[in-house]
Amino acid sequence: MWMVNLRVTSNARRVALVLAVVLILGFLLLPGQLQSVFQGVGGPLGWIISWPLSAVAGVHDRIAGVWGGYVALQGMEEENRQLKRELELLKEQNVQLRESAAATERLATLLEFKKQALPSLIAAQVIGRDTGNWYKTIIVDKGASDGVLPDQGVITPAGVVGRIVKTTASTAVVLLVTDPNNAIAGLIQRTRDEGIVEGTTQGQARLKYIPLLSGARPGDRVVTSGLVEGFPRGLAIGTITRIDKEEEALFQSAELTPEVDPSRIEEVLIIQSSLAPTEKERLSMPRHKP
Amino acid sequence: MKTLLYGVIIVGIVPVQSVLLPHLTLWGVKPDLGVVAVCLIGLISGELDGLLVGVAVGWALSLFSAQDVLTGAMLKGGLGFVAGLAGRQMVYLSPLVLVLGLLVVSCLVGLVTPVVLKLSPQQDLWWAVWNVALPQACLDAVIGGAIYWLMWSQFNIEQLMSESRM
Numbered sequence: 001m002w003m004v005n006l007r008v009t010s011n012a013r014r015v016a017l018v019l020a021v022v023l024i025l026g027f028l029l030l031p032g033q034l035q036s037v038f039q040g041v042g043g044p045l046g047w048i049i050s051w052p053l054s055a056v057a058g059v060h061d062r063i064a065g066v067w068g069g070y071v072a073l074q075g076m077e078e079e080n081r082q083l084k085r086e087l088e089l090l091k092e093q094n095v096q097l098r099e100s101a102a103a104t105e106r107l108a109t110l111l112e113f114k115k116q117a118l119p120s121l122i123a124a125q126v127i128g129r130d131t132g133n134w135y136k137t138i139i140v141d142k143g144a145s146d147g148v149l150p151d152q153g154v155i156t157p158a159g160v161v162g163r164i165v166k167t168t169a170s171t172a173v174v175l176l177v178t179d180p181n182n183a184i185a186g187l188i189q190r191t192r193d194e195g196i197v198e199g200t201t202q203g204q205a206r207l208k209y210i211p212l213l214s215g216a217r218p219g220d221r222v223v224t225s226g227l228v229e230g231f232p233r234g235l236a237i238g239t240i241t242r243i244d245k246e247e248e249a250l251f252q253s254a255e256l257t258p259e260v261d262p263s264r265i266e267e268v269l270i271i272q273s274s275l276a277p278t279e280k281e282r283l284s285m286p287r288h289k290p
Numbered sequence: 291m292k293t294l295l296y297g298v299i300i301v302g303i304v305p306v307q308s309v310l311l312p313h314l315t316l317w318g319v320k321p322d323l324g325v326v327a328v329c330l331i332g333l334i335s336g337e338l339d340g341l342l343v344g345v346a347v348g349w350a351l352s353l354f355s356a357q358d359v360l361t362g363a364m365l366k367g368g369l370g371f372v373a374g375l376a377g378r379q380m381v382y383l384s385p386l387v388l389v390l391g392l393l394v395v396s397c398l399v400g401l402v403t404p405v406v407l408k409l410s411p412q413q414d415l416w417w418a419v420w421n422v423a424l425p426q427a428c429l430d431a432v433i434g435g436a437i438y439w440l441m442w443s444q445f446n447i448e449q450l451m452s453e454s455r456m
Contacts, residue, residue: 016338020371023345027364038349038359046353049304053354056305128308128354133319133422134407135356139308165356175356180410201412201421 043144046168053171054141057127088158091259092236095159098189099223099234119232121155121269122146127171136179136199137162140268143170151230153271159236159259160184160224161268172270176262177237178203185227186237188216188254194225197237197256205238205256212252216243222256230271296339299327300346304354314429319422321429324351325396328366329434332373333383334447344370361406369399385442389435396427 026034124140142148144167154161154174162182166173175182178199186197186207193214195207207222220240226233238256245252303323311320324347332340348366352359373395377383400423404413441447 012336012338016336016341016371016374019338020341020368023341023364023367027360031360035358035360038363042349042353042359045350049301049350049353052301053305053308056309060309128305129312131304131307131324131351131355132322132357132362133426134403134409134413137356139354166353168353171354173354173356179356180412181356198410201417 043169046143047170050143050168050170053139054127057141085157088156092157092159095189095221095223095236096234098221102189102192103234120272122148122272124148124154124172124268124270126265126268130173135181136176136203136262137165138174138176138262138265138268140172140174140270141170142270143167143172145169147272148172148270153224153230153235154268155231155235155271156260156265156268159238160231161260161262161265163230164270174268177205177258177260178262184231184237185225186222187225187233188214188240189221189223191215191220194227195222195251195253197222200255203262205258207240207254207256209251210243210254212245212250214252216240216252216254218242220254222254232271292335292339296331296343296346299331299343300350303327303347304350307351308354316425316429317421319425319429321433322396322399322426323433324348324366325369325399325430326392326434326437328370329373329392329395330438330441332370333377333380333388335374336377337371337374340370340372340374341367342370344368357407361403365399365403365406369395383447385435385439388438389431392434393427393431396430397423400424400426 122142124142126138127141128139130137130139138161140148140154148164148167150164150167152164154163160177162174162176162179163184164172165175176199177184177197180199180201182199184197185194187194188207188210191214193210193216195209197205197207200206210216218240222237222240224231224233224235224237236259238258240254241257242255243252244254307320307323311323314320328340328344328347331343345363345367348362348364349359351357351366352362355362376391400418401415404415404418404422409418438447
């Protein structure tokens with residue numbers, strides 16, 4: 001039996017008490033300033049922690065890879081992965097085609113056709129999940145040094161994943177579309193009715209504020225409306241599974257199944273900049289008068 | 291030696307919590323090793339160590355979560371400080387008492403956190419208790435109890451604690 005001496009002197013107790021009082025006062029009186037100090041000084045700490053985090057994530061991925069590739073049905077795993085990739089690409093193509101068809105029809109009548117340029121994307125790998133239980137987030141291996149900033153949108157070829165909420169030098173935290181604290185402006189592809197997509201505590205999503213006269217029905221696809229920063233218009237968010245219409249309510253809402261299963265994401269794309277202006281930017285642009 | 295140990299805990303807790311623990315969930319909830327580590331350090335080493343390690347652990351964990359950094363650091367720091375104060379009042383701490391203590395403390399932290407974080411209206415107190423606080427408290431208590439029992443069987447914990455409380 002061996003011992004470690006972790007003696008605390010009465011001086012240390014006084015220091016602890018003073019520190020605790022200072023921290024509590026700071027928390028109560030200067031929360032904003034203290035928050036920015038913690039966030040700013042946290043950069044180097046985050047950078048240091050990102051090393052073991054990446055190392056553990058790498059080992060974890062290798063073990064998962066070995067397990068998936070050799071232990072659990074060697075051939076099927078690869079084929080399944082290939083098919084899933086193809087399916088995701090086809091889904092995305094399908095959404096884009098639907099969106100293009102709807103947009104062409106609408107824009108052609110207005111004779112104000114604008115070619116939508118592709119945004120600049122950064123590929124990132126998922127290296128971890130939220131360290132707590134209160135938020136649904138993923139951690140990706142690209143951070144501020146790669147040009148990743150808070151509020152940038154995150155997608156996969158299948159659809160919207162979420163948005164960046166925090167960055168360190170080499171990692172970023174993505175708040176998932178299924179988190180109740182996340183809100184993304186959405187649009188029902190068929191009816192063109194707009195609303196706000198919010199996550200639910202059940203791990204699904206919900207489109208709120210749909211007009212009462214909307215003809216939305218289960219099976220309709222919901223895409224980004226481009227009204228908020230971070231997401232250009234037309235990215236798939238989910239498919240409506242149920243419409244909730246309460247009596248005397250001003251709006252109806254719809255339950256969505258997100259296009260992307262957050263528990264199975266391995267790689268994501270971060271939308272760094274959108275060359276095409278969002279709806280909000282477009283509306284705020286000064287118009288040239290003839 | 292002690293500083294090195296604390297450094298390893300602060301740096302190592304993030305990868306364990308974000309990469310490995312999502313595989314060890316109870317109803318989709320994972321244990322909060324930060325709560326366990328800070329409570330044990332506070333109990334054994336006193337208020338100052340509990341407070342400082344708590345602030346650092348909370349800060350580190352919040353950097354890799356959507357949770358705001360200051361709240362995370364303050365909650366864990368406060369927990370470490372209170373654990374240090376509680377440790378000073380105890381003469382003998384058996385693993386069973388520690389398990390019960392951790393269960394209660396983790397539950398209380400789980401109740402305070404959603405209020406401080408101002409979460410979505412969907413995540414009300416009732417939801418927080420049944421879906422996060424209770425399962426997390428059970429896991430924290432079991433893991434904390436196991437770690438303490440291991441320490442108890444390897445080290446002379448009573449002497450260690452009594453020296454710390456002098």
